[in-house]
Amino acid sequence: MIEVKGLYKEFRDKGNIVKALKNINITIEKGDIFGIIGLSGAGKSTLVRCINRLEEPTKGKVLIKGQDVMDLNASQLRELRKKIGMIFQHFNLLNSRSVAENISYPLEISKVPKEEREKRIDELLKLVELEDKKNSYPSQLSGGQKQRVGIARALANHPDVLLCDEATSALDPKTTQSILKLLKKINEKLGLTIVIITHEMEVIKQICNKVAVMENGEIVESGMVSKVFAHPKNEITKNFVKNIGHDIPEELFKELGFKKLVRLNFEGSGASNPILSKMIKKYDIDANILFGGIDHLQNNLVGNLIVELKGKEEEIEKAICFLKENEVECEVISL
Amino acid sequence: MIFENPIGALLLFLRETGNTFYMVFVSTLIAIIIGMPIGIILVITEKGGIKENLKLNKVLGTIVNIGRSFPFAILIIALMPFTRLIIGTSIGTTATIVPLSIAAAPFVARVIESSIKEVDKGIIEAAIAMGSTPWEIIIKVLIPEAMSSIILGITLTIINLIGYSAMAGLVGGGGLGNIAIQYGYYRYDFSLMIVTIILLIILVQLIQWIGNSIAKKMNKK
Ligand SMILES: Nc1ncnc2c1ncn2[C@@H]1O[C@H](COP(=O)(O)OP(=O)(O)O)[C@@H](O)[C@H]1O
Numbered sequence: 001m002i003e004v005k006g007l008y009k010e011f012r013d014k015g016n017i018v019k020a021l022k023n024i025n026i027t028i029e030k031g032d033i034f035g036i037i038g039l040s041g042a043g044k045s046t047l048v049r050c051i052n053r054l055e056e057p058t059k060g061k062v063l064i065k066g067q068d069v070m071d072l073n074a075s076q077l078r079e080l081r082k083k084i085g086m087i088f089q090h091f092n093l094l095n096s097r098s099v100a101e102n103i104s105y106p107l108e109i110s111k112v113p114k115e116e117r118e119k120r121i122d123e124l125l126k127l128v129e130l131e132d133k134k135n136s137y138p139s140q141l142s143g144g145q146k147q148r149v150g151i152a153r154a155l156a157n158h159p160d161v162l163l164c165d166e167a168t169s170a171l172d173p174k175t176t177q178s179i180l181k182l183l184k185k186i187n188e189k190l191g192l193t194i195v196i197i198t199h200e201m202e203v204i205k206q207i208c209n210k211v212a213v214m215e216n217g218e219i220v221e222s223g224m225v226s227k228v229f230a231h232p233k234n235e236i237t238k239n240f241v242k243n244i245g246h247d248i249p250e251e252l253f254k255e256l257g258f259k260k261l262v263r264l265n266f267e268g269s270g271a272s273n274p275i276l277s278k279m280i281k282k283y284d285i286d287a288n289i290l291f292g293g294i295d296h297l298q299n300n301l302v303g304n305l306i307v308e309l310k311g312k313e314e315e316i317e318k319a320i321c322f323l324k325e326n327e328v329e330c331e332v333i334s335l
Numbered sequence: 336m337i338f339e340n341p342i343g344a345l346l347l348f349l350r351e352t353g354n355t356f357y358m359v360f361v362s363t364l365i366a367i368i369i370g371m372p373i374g375i376i377l378v379i380t381e382k383g384g385i386k387e388n389l390k391l392n393k394v395l396g397t398i399v400n401i402g403r404s405f406p407f408a409i410l411i412i413a414l415m416p417f418t419r420l421i422i423g424t425s426i427g428t429t430a431t432i433v434p435l436s437i438a439a440a441p442f443v444a445r446v447i448e449s450s451i452k453e454v455d456k457g458i459i460e461a462a463i464a465m466g467s468t469p470w471e472i473i474i475k476v477l478i479p480e481a482m483s484s485i486i487l488g489i490t491l492t493i494i495n496l497i498g499y500s501a502m503a504g505l506v507g508g509g510g511l512g513n514i515a516i517q518y519g520y521y522r523y524d525f526s527l528m529i530v531t532i533i534l535l536i537i538l539v540q541l542i543q544w545i546g547n548s549i550a551k552k553m554n555k556k
């Protein structure tokens with residue numbers, strides 16, 4: 001569906017060259033909800049903006065359904081953009097237009113006749129559950145409602161892809177949930193491919209099936225969400241995983257005076273197998289579960305535990321080996 | 336005069352208020368027709384605009400600045416040959432419309448420019464991302480989104496033009512300014528002058544009030 005190959009983007013800013021994207025390669029398949037996560041300034045927005053050429057890449061290819069967007073002239077590019085929906089952190093609705101008129105905009109510029117527009121607007125309002133706000137103005141809506149209008153507007157011309165740039169970052173957690181649910185529904189119902197940019201792990205965890213982790217203009221890790229987050233390799237990815245919430249503040253570790261702390265990550269069958277109790281039976285040690293939980297990431301179980309191991313040093317070593325043999329990732333947390 | 340010939344005074348005021356309206360509104364209209372496209376072009380050709388063209392931007396900007404730096408009294412005199420060419424005379428109510436329009440056009444251009452610049456960049460970007468042509472962005476996004484602020488700017492233009500038109504009355508234009516010079520200055524009839532001033536104040540208040548109301552109604556923010 002979307003292939004990004006060897007993409008570079010440099011900004012010239014008063015003589016300085018900012019390398020915002022460095023050799024980006026991603027493949028997004030039809031029906032994917034593809035998450036791009038990274039800290040602020042990592043280059044996420046620049047990357048999606050290259051997909052619909054809001055930003056001109058410095059080098060590289062962006063193929064959409066096999067068509068290189070760099071080969072398109074101005075009017076072909078406009079036609080392509082009509083088939084790529086986009087939603088934004090700050091919604092970017094037209095303040096002078098009502099909800100219905102906002103949704104009408106993309107239909108107007110696609111020269112859809114009036115009666116058909118009316119019909120489509122009603123369909124979309126139903127889809128995003130905003131029928132009662134049809135004639136309201138954006139200023140009369142809550143953030144979540146504005147984003148629903150944004151989504152309806154983005155879907156008006158039956159796009160192939162929906163790009164979401166921090167679409168939930170300005171919303172409270174509860175509203176975020178409802179918007180993510182809506183996106184998931186659209187993905188399932190319409191088979192729409194969705195690209196989601198975020199700095200929030202929750203968003204990825206909730207709805208993405210694939211993820212790319214970005215840092216300093218590069219993709220440092222990517223793949224299926226359950227794989228990437230069950231076995232985070234990169235420091236930045238580990239930090240995002242920690243942010244799901246199974247972690248104790250470091251000060252607390254020190255205060256409580258634990259000796260040997262181990263972080264365990266496991267997925268799939270590992271999460272449902274009683275590996276820990278087997279380990280305790282097999283070796284002469286005690287395990288004290290301090291913190292953790294098991295998450296559902298796209299129908300896949302992912303466990304993340306912090307355990308204190310008590311016992312002789314060599315027994316602990318053996319126990320850790322045992323865990324590793326059983327495909328549990330162990331990380332000794334040094335204090 | 337008010338006391339000896341109240342009906343004559345009333346007719347005089349009616350006629351000259353009508354003339355003021357005529358001059359101000361026709362020249363506002365012409366100023367908008369000239370200034371609006373210039374203002375829009377100034378925005379879209381600036382750095383990062385939807386039709387960036389720094390050279391054209393610079394040239395237009397300079398022309399607008401030159402137009403704005405002319406004191407109005409000098410503009411009237413400087414434009415006299417031109418006015419005579421297109422109107423046939425350089426004095427009178429209709430002739431005054433020429434310098435009034437030319438004085439107001441650069442002002443309108445800047446008003447439109449600054450109003451449109453206030454439009455949220457994110458909204459423009461959304462319009463681009465939806466596949467809008469530059470023309471669609473101007474007509475369907477920039478102007479409607481800036482409308483409330485444009486109305487306020489045009490209200491200000493009208494009020495300025497009322498002041499200018501009174502000044503034009505001094506050098507042979509019609510309107511309320513003409514009463515002030517004819518009766519107040521040449522004939523020392525201060526009662527007429529005071530009425531003129533009161534009328535001008537009411538006129539300005541009224542237009543400001545109408546402008547504010549329309550702008551408020553347009554503002555959906
Ligand atoms: N128009 C621009 N001009 C100069 N630098 C830019 C521009 N846009 C983005 N950048 C720089 O590119 C880098 C990546 O930005 P961005 O893609 O917005 O990051 P993210 O969306 O991950 O927060 C940042 O260092 C940012 O300062």
Ligand SMILES: [Mg+2]
Nearest residue numbers: 044045046166
């Ligand atoms: Mg961003």
